[in-house]
Amino acid sequence: MLVRRQVLAMLGTTALATLAPAALFAATSIKPDDASALLVIDVQNCFLPGGSLAVKEGEQVVPVINKMAKAFANVVMTQDWHTPGHVSFASVHAGKKPFETVDLPYGKQVLWPDHCVQGTDGAALSKDLSIPHAELIIRKGFHKDVDSYSAFLEADGKTSTGLAGYLRGRKIKRVFVAGLATDFCVAWTALDARKAGFEVYVVEDACRGIDTQGSLAKAWADMAKAGVKRIQSGDIAASA
Ligand code: VGL
Ligand code: ZN
Numbered sequence: 001m002l003v004r005r006q007v008l009a010m011l012g013t014t015a016l017a018t019l020a021p022a023a024l025f026a027a028t029s030i031k032p033d034d035a036s037a038l039l040v041i042d043v044q045n046c047f048l049p050g051g052s053l054a055v056k057e058g059e060q061v062v063p064v065i066n067k068m069a070k071a072f073a074n075v076v077m078t079q080d081w082h083t084p085g086h087v088s089f090a091s092v093h094a095g096k097k098p099f100e101t102v103d104l105p106y107g108k109q110v111l112w113p114d115h116c117v118q119g120t121d122g123a124a125l126s127k128d129l130s131i132p133h134a135e136l137i138i139r140k141g142f143h144k145d146v147d148s149y150s151a152f153l154e155a156d157g158k159t160s161t162g163l164a165g166y167l168r169g170r171k172i173k174r175v176f177v178a179g180l181a182t183d184f185c186v187a188w189t190a191l192d193a194r195k196a197g198f199e200v201y202v203v204e205d206a207c208r209g210i211d212t213q214g215s216l217a218k219a220w221a222d223m224a225k226a227g228v229k230r231i232q233s234g235d236i237a238a239s240a
Pocket of ligand 2: 080082088112115116141
């Protein structure tokens with residue numbers, strides 16, 4: 001026998017589905033407002049096909065991001081921007097290979113192939129990005145002895161890039177994060193954005209991951225725990 005609660009629940013579903021499909025759709029579609037910013041993380045040649053640290057399917061994020069960016073009044077882009085001989089490069093650690101780790105004063109550091117060296121073509125933003133209204137490009141990882149996956153805070157956990165101050169100054173409350181790579185710069189940016197008090201969405205189909213040693217699953221778990229919302233680009237209303 002159906003209990004009263006179940007009958008009410010069934011009626012509720014039917015009534016909503018038949019009477020208010022438009023309202024239901026509107027409730028799940030997110031409309032970026034003036035207090036929202038899209039953060040486009042590290043869509044640079046080094047992370048794209050042919051690059052020194054190419055992310056699998058990395059090029060597929062570009063059209064998704066270009067389309068999504070049209071819905072945002074505020075877009076900030078980042079560039080990984082390392083010195084030659086940067087501490088995150090395996091090439092400067094004798095006997096070490098890319099994707100191995102090393103202990104540095106600020107903690108464990110994954111070692112990478114040389115990538116995104118300041119002023120090189122590999123460090124340039126993809127020429128296929130089409131976001132003329134992007135208002136700020138923030139560079140990170142430019143201190144030789146400290147990495148910075150996050151667009152907010154370097155890997156020492158204390159040196160600020162200034163991004164939180166910029167966003168607060170622009171009265172931004174919500175950030176939507178997209179780009180490369182999901183499990184490093186996107187995730188660390190999203191986690192630090194939460195710590196800085198922003199509402200945070202990561203747009204899954206506008207990101208791709210590196211996925212080394214379980215890093216992708218761990219990143220999504222850490223982000224969920226921190227209250228980062230995982231959405232798809234189709235969840236965002238089409239224009240500003
Ligand atoms: C990144 C590894 C090293 C990233 C940057 O953009 O996710 N990953 N440097
Ligand atoms: Zn880097």
